[in-house]
Amino acid sequence: MKIAIYCGSSFGNNEIYSKRAIEVAKALAKHKLDMVYGGSVSGLMGIISNEALKNGVKVTGVITHTLESKEISNKNLKELYKVNTIRERKALMESLSDSFIAMPGGYGTFEEIFEVISNTQMGEHKKPCAFYNINGYYDKLLQFLYSCSKEGFFHKKYVDMLIVSNNIEEIIEKIKQYKAPNAKWES
Structure with a gap:
């Protein structure tokens, strides 16, 4: 199972976010789950991706050529897709993933998780969407x-x-047991 992790390219003002990013990476390894994320080495994205790699998790990054040219991609990744636009990035991450977890982040994180939530509501997919509600x-x-x-x-x-x-363990267990509601226009 591949889980998309949406999170900040910043660290936030509380070290708990970085500590919990490390816990997520370790939980993915423990449950033998693969990770898909935005491909960056910045902020929480860098922490979780490097920790996941260190713990043997297969990590797939998806980054735009513009961000890649700014040298913020994680050079430790064996699998890094490069796309032209943020829209392409989100679509590819959604298609590669079986579920989605939003950790703390900014506008990009919100946009990513809300798009997949909306797609669930519309019946585009039946994949679980989670908020890791740290702090x-x-x-x-x-x-x-x-x-x-x-x-x-x-x-x-x-x-x-x-x-x-x-609690990341609770999130993972609920993802494994998830049953999507009917789409908006299904009975």
Whole structure:
């Protein structure tokens, strides 16, 4: 099973994020899971990819030519796809992956996870989407999503389908047991 990890190209202001990135890499190795990610050596992306490689995880990177030209790709990767645009990057990562975990990150992380969540809702795939809620990072976002549901803009089941935990082992177990809800227009 290949898990896409979406996370920051920054470290964040609390060292807990870096420590938990290392824990994720070790958990992937323990469960014999492969990793797909954005191909960078910067921030949490660099920590998790290098730690995963060190622990024997097969890591696949997907990076744009523009980012590659800035020399921020992880040179330790044996498998690195180079694409023209961020849209191509997201599409390839989605097709290569069996599930998705968003760790703390910025706009890129949000965009990546929300696109695959939306594709679940639309029935494009039935792959699990998770938020690794380190340090309560996603608490307010999840409150907002339930508020959106309450206001009638999407069904509550599309919030409930999200795997949310501050424990990577729990996330992995829930990914293994995941059953997607019906798509928006399915009965």
